[in-house]
Amino acid sequence: MLQDDAEGGGGVALKDLDDILSESIRRNGESLVAVLQDIQEHYNYLPERALRSLSRKTGVPLIDIYRVATFYNSFSLVPRGKHQIVVCAGTTCHVRGASKVTEEISRVLGIGPGQVSADGNFSLDTVNCLGCCAFAPVMVVDGEYHGNLTPAKTRKILTSLKAKWLLPAGEADERGLVDDGDAEETEGA
Amino acid sequence: MTVTPKRLRAPEDLTVLRQSLVDRTDDRKPRIAVCGDTGCAVCGSLGLASSFKEIIERRGLKDRVGLKVTGCLGFCEQGPVVLVFPGEIFYRKVGPGDVEEIIDRTVLGGELVERLLYRDPITGQKLPRCSDLPFYKNQTRVLLEGNWRIDPNDIYDYIARGGYSAVAKALYEMTPEDVISEVKEARLRGRGGAGFPTGLKWEICRKTKGDTKYVVCNADEGDPGAFMDRSLLEGNPHSVLEGMIIAGIGIGARHGVIYVRAEYPTAVVKIRNAIEQASELGLLGENILGSDFSFDVTISKGAGAFVCGEETALLLSAEGKVGEPRQKPPFPAEKGYKGKPTVINNVETFANVPLIIKNGAAEYRRVGTEKSGGTKIFCLVGKVNNTGLVEVPLGITLREIIFGIGGGIKNGKRFKAVQTGGPSGGCLPEQMLDLKVDFEELSRAGSIMGSGGMIVMDEDTCVVDIARYFLQFLKSESCGKCFSCREGINRMLEIVEGIAAGEGSPEDLDLLEELACAVKDASMCGLGQTSANPVLSTLRYFRDEYLAHVELKKCPAAVCRALIRFQIDENLCTGCGICRKECPAEAIEGERRKPHTIDPNRCMKCGVCMEVCKFGAITKS
Incomplete structure (x- = not known):
């Protein structure tokens, strides 16, 4: 299940997110895996807000992003431990x-x-x-x-x-x- | 080596550069190679390398002593490993405290540091040189030779040893058809596991019509217990790039992609660095060596999925999509990466190609069997004395590898089985030890060559547990597309778990066999088709052990927890109390200095007590 971030603790600053997504999409084009890797590298997991934002930016339905995110072992939808x-x-x-x-x-x-x-x-x-x-x-x-x-x-x-x-x-x-x-x-x- | 990069515009430029480098290589002075591969790094080799560097610089020896942090030197068991040239002196388990002495006594003084030498466990003799050690002496190191001598971060080191001359030859002395027929003639077969003839694959792709074609390198080494491809990528990345460029020349492709698995971050760094260096010199990019041939290579990182080792799944994953296999045909040679004709080969296959082009197919085929030329790298691991990376000619026997090179079984135990081919392979018993290692023989025996994992098991390994382990693995890695694989593996696992829990019946074995055959026949991709091998091979060779589980409710190897018991021998127990203290289940009772007892109802069978007992008073049966 996707976990939405509450504001504050563990939440993602939106400005940051926008830059990361734009930069990653520019570099990786259509490769969803590579973009998700960039997101995870930055936030240590795949925050729901980032996936929703990615879907809006690229026009790829959220369900397809979710499918890639759950197919591969190295992606996590919840924050990993410190x-x-x-x-x-x-x-x-x-x-x-x-x-x-x-x-x-x-x-x-x-x-x-x-x-x-x-x-x-x-x-x-x-x-x-x-x-x-x-x-x-x-x-x-x-x-x-x-x-x-x-x-x-x-x-x-x-x-x-x-x-x-x-x-x-x-x-x-x-x-x-x-x-x-x-x-x-x-x-x- | 510090050289200002200058674009090479003709094959003569490469020759001139190589000649200028030969005089500058540090081959002429004494030099030290420190293994920087993950295995040795685990025991501190990188810190060791910094100590060498620091001391060499501090004492002003930089011009007299060479130092290299290399890829895997092979003998992981003895890590951290250090080699001193000339003489190929082999030092084992080297610590930071040994650095100064190695420099003074061996590198500068030409003497040996006795205590760091390898001791033959049988004769007790100290063996100073690699060529004396049975582990190395019985190998045929052609591909791995580079790992000993080459600094993987330095393209000039590779060029000085003849690197990229095969590209020059393929471009200026051969037609693309010549390149393909040379590879066919060499009888090179895919090292990824299935053993498809590489030259034939290239030929099909060359003949397929299309403006854009791709060369893809499969570096998704997913078999647990296998790290050959990682060692090549980290130890000699340019040899893989060179092989890819030659494939590009052969099939007429101008783009290459290396698909590397997520767990290999160091390999990604090394290969990225290699691509940059090759591009700077014009060995990648537009008009390579002044010819009209252009080729570039990009990296695609996997995200952790075993099924992506299957070629159609890998190609989708490399595009950044879900890596689900699809029906073949069309084969990738016709419809592959981004829907274009694609040649996809494994890392080790590409690393063989420069050797074939440089020395010719006839020379290459001097090693190997009638049907498959060359060597194969194996990861010899498990309950074997000499764990490490070994390269042998195809056609060698399992016995020669496990006993000749591997030095036999650890702790004087009995050999039970060797597992080849990872989760798609099988377990072969003692009576198969004289089997010749090649694609056909292994598959006839119920296993597969696979990418090269070779896991040795002793009498303390339970084959039911091994079957359970692989089924568990395959269950979580099955993509779920085919019903037979998704559900079949699950049901097989349930049956095997039942057997391990002591709840199986003899009929279960027949059902298991039937189910295994159904999964094998009805699944679409390699994962499903081979998923029955661990079950079928253990049933075929170790049926007695299964029967002991289902009829006698005993696990002969004392592994399956439901069927074993831990006991304390009251004659040996001194009542020291350490087992009582360490037991996580508080299942051990007893007064100080009096024999202790284990409460079988509370015991979790974790084995901690047996591990901490200094008197060998605890046994399991």
């Missing part, structure tokens, strides 16, 4: 225990794959393959890779990250809560 956790669900990761890792993440964060936490702080997604099978199972937290995971190791990494994220800005460093060194985590396995 911190994004992606677990690889490729075959190698699967035979090396990725589903147990995903379950453990769900337990620590209280959200399932495809969901965003109620406070909007983090989201969990699975992808088909990240292509670093030598270090399976793998998860990526805000762009940083963690490999050779086990449920216990995953819990350790996420518990410390979560504590850091939930602290008011600035306090994390003072309290010495830093990421588990990724190089350390993947070594020696």
Whole structure:
């Protein structure tokens, strides 16, 4: 379902939107996928208002835009979390225990794959393959890779990250809560 | 290399440029290659590369020591990997603390740093050179050779090694018909999986009438467990571009499109950079090398849909529409991108083309089988000792790949199956290990060559679980257009889930087989037609394991949760309490220093207890 934005929180400044759409349509012509990618890159999801506006500007019926937006895995109609956790669900990761890792993440964060936490702080997604099978199972937290995971190791990494994220800005460093060194985590396995 | 770009207006300009570059390449001085591919980057190779750069600059060694961040060097298992030339010294698991020592002792001093060398797990011997390592020694690295030597960000590095000379040859020494017949003669077959003869595809497209034609490169590598195409795009992007230009010359197209999947942002950056550099030199654009042939290449980014690997779906998706397959014929060679005649080939196929044109079909065919020439790149992954990217001649046996190059199964376990071809392929058992790897043999055995994923499974892998995994995958990726695929995969999944849950009956196996055949026969595109392979191949070779699930209600590999139990051996348990503390279900009880027990009703079978127990007291059965 499309989610309309209330004014304010998470809402899209219309002026911004107009510029982004015009520029993207100019560059990408008829390619809906490319325009939607530009919108998502800017807003971190596809806001309903942006899709409606795109439909008005291009004359493409909203239902056709909606069809493209829901056909592809990488588009999201709801805002993604401030911190994004992606677990690889490729075959190698699967035979090396990725589903147990995903379950453990769900337990620590209280959200399932495809969901965003109620406070909007983090989201969990699975992808088909990240292509670093030598270090399976793998998860990526805000762009940083963690490999050779086990449920216990995953819990350790996420518990410390979560504590850091939930602290008011600035306090994390003072309290010495830093990421588990990724190089350390993947070594020696 | 810093050279001021100057447009090349004739083939002689390219020759002159290459000759001037040969003297300037850093091949003549000692040099270091740091693997910058995703696998090594996961364990910190990019930071490592910056340390090398910083130290080389700080100590004023820039003129004496060369440094390159390359594409995938292949042996991902040992990452971060560093190679030192001359001598192809292979250093493994290199950390920032090793940088200074490598520069001083190996690059400047010519000695080895013993502790960073690869140790043969069987003989215990330290092996310094790539050519000594069984992983490399048993491969035939033709395409991947470039990844070792070329800086993917530098077109001059590619030109210095003969790059783009195949374009010059195709333009000035051959007719388009010659180009096509050379590719036909080489017996090059599509590396994307189906193995259609590339030259024939080009010929059909050339003969189709039309003013505008397109060359499309399929870089939508969607099979989980496969990253060959990404490694080529990131490690040697110009070889792919060169192949596309030659295809353009062959069929008479002046536009090319590379369709890259959304999950490969680095590949997009590298290929975009390569296009810019080639355009600056006049190797792309109007009147290439002064000829009357013009060709440009644009990038189209996918948005995550497995079905877009199917060519008709890919072409629609590249236009920015919903990627739903359509009926063939008409084939893309007649009606493809934007409705125009189109040649669509996979990344690896294009990367082979410059080799064929440059060295001739006869030379190319010295490797490979009677029906298919050349090598194939595989991603050897899973429960195998040497995980990585391997290139082998077509016709090699599975055993040679898995045991000769891969070094056998991890942790001394038993080999159970190898899965090729991703979700469209099948699982092959031990008795098929001497099968020759080529398009026909694999398909006769119930699997497919696919794009090159090769996932090794050991005795701890359950084939019912694997069938369930692939069906789940295909269920979410089926576009839903054909009833047989949309509903058939769903029903197959239900049956397999029932079997895994211990609720199956022997009749279910027959029903599953019948359903699988129906889905195979009645679906329109490749996704549906091959979706039954994981089920049919596991039923064919591992029926006993299915029977154990449905008759004995046991999972022999101890994977299917409904059929297994975790237990604590009271003789081994010391009562340390760590499992009790870590158990997320609070299912473990026991007093300190006394044997603990697991409450089977509360146990979620997550396996955390088994992982944290230091005494091996917890088993599953």
